[in-house]
Amino acid sequence: MIALDDLLVMTLAPDRDGAARRVVIQLMPPPFAQPWVANIRTLARARWWDGLAVVRVQDNYVAQWGDPNGEDAARAKPLPAGMRPTDKADYAVNGDAKDWQRFKDLTVPRGDLVAGYTAFEAGWPVAAEGTPDSAWRWPVHCYGMVGVGRNFAPDRGTGAELYTVIGHAPRHLDRNIALVGRVVEGIEHLSSLPRGTGALGFYEKAEQRVPITSTRLASDLPAGEQPRFEYLATDSASFLRYAEARANRRDPFFIRPAGGADICNIPVPVRRAR
Amino acid sequence: MIALDDLLVMTLAPDRDGAARRVVIQLMPPPFAQPWVANIRTLARARWWDGLAVVRVQDNYVAQWGDPNGEDAARAKPLPAGMRPTDKADYAVNGDAKDWQRFKDLTVPRGDLVAGYTAFEAGWPVAAEGTPDSAWRWPVHCYGMVGVGRNFAPDRGTGAELYTVIGHAPRHLDRNIALVGRVVEGIEHLSSLPRGTGALGFYEKAEQRVPITSTRLASDLPAGEQPRFEYLATDSASFLRYAEARANRRDPFFIRPAGGADICNIPVPVRRAR
Numbered sequence: 001m002i003a004l005d006d007l008l009v010m011t012l013a014p015d016r017d018g019a020a021r022r023v024v025i026q027l028m029p030p031p032f033a034q035p036w037v038a039n040i041r042t043l044a045r046a047r048w049w050d051g052l053a054v055v056r057v058q059d060n061y062v063a064q065w066g067d068p069n070g071e072d073a074a075r076a077k078p079l080p081a082g083m084r085p086t087d088k089a090d091y092a093v094n095g096d097a098k099d100w101q102r103f104k105d106l107t108v109p110r111g112d113l114v115a116g117y118t119a120f121e122a123g124w125p126v127a128a129e130g131t132p133d134s135a136w137r138w139p140v141h142c143y144g145m146v147g148v149g150r151n152f153a154p155d156r157g158t159g160a161e162l163y164t165v166i167g168h169a170p171r172h173l174d175r176n177i178a179l180v181g182r183v184v185e186g187i188e189h190l191s192s193l194p195r196g197t198g199a200l201g202f203y204e205k206a207e208q209r210v211p212i213t214s215t216r217l218a219s220d221l222p223a224g225e226q227p228r229f230e231y232l233a234t235d236s237a238s239f240l241r242y243a244e245a246r247a248n249r250r251d252p253f254f255i256r257p258a259g260g261a262d263i264c265n266i267p268v269p270v271r272r273a274r
Numbered sequence: 275m276i277a278l279d280d281l282l283v284m285t286l287a288p289d290r291d292g293a294a295r296r297v298v299i300q301l302m303p304p305p306f307a308q309p310w311v312a313n314i315r316t317l318a319r320a321r322w323w324d325g326l327a328v329v330r331v332q333d334n335y336v337a338q339w340g341d342p343n344g345e346d347a348a349r350a351k352p353l354p355a356g357m358r359p360t361d362k363a364d365y366a367v368n369g370d371a372k373d374w375q376r377f378k379d380l381t382v383p384r385g386d387l388v389a390g391y392t393a394f395e396a397g398w399p400v401a402a403e404g405t406p407d408s409a410w411r412w413p414v415h416c417y418g419m420v421g422v423g424r425n426f427a428p429d430r431g432t433g434a435e436l437y438t439v440i441g442h443a444p445r446h447l448d449r450n451i452a453l454v455g456r457v458v459e460g461i462e463h464l465s466s467l468p469r470g471t472g473a474l475g476f477y478e479k480a481e482q483r484v485p486i487t488s489t490r491l492a493s494d495l496p497a498g499e500q501p502r503f504e505y506l507a508t509d510s511a512s513f514l515r516y517a518e519a520r521a522n523r524r525d526p527f528f529i530r531p532a533g534g535a536d537i538c539n540i541p542v543p544v545r546r547a548r
Contacts, residue, residue, distance in 0.1 A: 059462050060417045114532040143334050143442045152526045168417045172532045188333045188469040195462040252426045258388040258446045
């Protein structure tokens with residue numbers, strides 16, 4: 001079961017047909033990205049995103065939301081009290097992890113094109129370098145992962161500007177941007193938005209932006225509205241079978257199993273809990 | 275310059291604001307997929323797709339178009355005369371290629387997770403097994419690539435039912451489906467469509483489908499309407515520099531170059547010719 005403090009519920013304005021649009025994001029657990037995740041909880045509790053908007057949708061890349069005036073110091077919405085400083089040292093982690101065993105077990109996928117290898121740690125896709133007992137490791141920019149927008153380095157972003165991947169995994173962003181979570185429900189409300197026609201897919205007109213009605217931690221919602229999700233433990237035998245089946249599809253449609261899989265083609269199963 | 279016979283121009287019904295929607299597809303050159311490509315030219319010349327529709331949009335997977343009644347033999351639209359048989363043997367090719375040199379030269383990317391290695395041949399991303407002088411090779415399911423829908427194997431599809439990739443590269447489809455081209459303009463008209471809520475992302479109601487107004491080879495359009503595109507030759511020094519720059523981003527945004535790249539993160543540059 002995913003803790004309610006680890007679920008962020010973002011409600012967008014209804015679509016043109018009046019249908020509700022809700023996006024649920026799972027925040028990343030320790031040891032990853034905790035300064036940014038703490039800031040995101042602070043921002044949600046301050047209702048900071050309410051009234052802001054989805055400002056950018058770039059095809060085969062990202063949908064991004066936050067303060068439309070964020071680049072203009074005179075007009076930017078002030079951040080709430082209690083925001084933590086962030087550091088690029090936290091883009092990757094080293095040393096023992098409570099879910100170390102989970103990290104070692106997986107044999108599919110074995111390799112990677114932009115890191116030593118990839119695996120899953122505590123339910124999340126990670127890339128790593130070094131031997132398993134002393135590896136540096138970091139989360140991977142797969143489809144649906146949520147990251148922290150920032151300006152030019154050494155800016156690390158606060159967590160106020162967020163994006164999600166809506167195209168082929170932009171792995172060049174790994175360790176260059178903090179990943180803080182993943183969309184577990186409703187990504188179609190972001191991935192099917194009209195693409196922005198400005199530079200980098202920013203919307204050129206204010207009326208093209210999609211208003212954010214509210215963003216709340218699930219723990220701050222009324223009990224009856226709290227979403228309950230669970231994920232398949234990545235150290236389980238079930239997950240190993242699932243990953244192997246993703247690498248070697250054996251249903252009648254397939255003629256030739258691939259014999260391997262990119263980690264981003266093995267999404268961790270997350271579902272509504274009953 | 276891309277030959278006019280290799281460009282397919284699909285016009286969808288205008289969007290809700292009355293804006294035109296046009297998708298331009300480059301068909302794959304020899305030695306790849308030529309039986310299906312020949313059928314696609316036959317279908318376009320017969321105006322077979324006119325009045326049919328986009329029937330399926332599955333998030334992080336594909337947008338698919340063709341005959342909404344294609345599964346129902348009694349109601350399916352008859353195919354035109356002159357369609358060629360297709361064979362799964364044509365999912366991959368072997369032997370000499372006129373652009374062999376182009377295929378060998380590239381050092382980025384070097385490896386692959388689901389094949390021996392990947393490279394570019396005559397402007398297209400390919401995966402391969404074996405040594406470069408006797409390799410089996412086949413096109414890769416990157417974002418925007420266009421493939422031939424089919425039913426369960428041994429069906430190979432005719433080319434009448436097409437899809438394009440709108441998510442993370444589904445590499446498990448390589449060598450299981452014929453790839454016949456790529457979208458070179460207007461993919462946003464497919465990737466930003468509402469996701470279908472039926473099984474596999476099919477639209478559940480006829481009125482949700484997006485009508486296809488026409489599909490023509492560029493060579494069959496009036497001279498003034500023929501689109502002209504060119505692509506960066508993949509055996510050029512410029513392309514090698516481009517691929518290396520994709521693997522190691524050096525603009526001020528980046529803190530840490532990746533040192534490698536998935537072939538699907540090195541899209542071949544295609545642009546309007548002046």
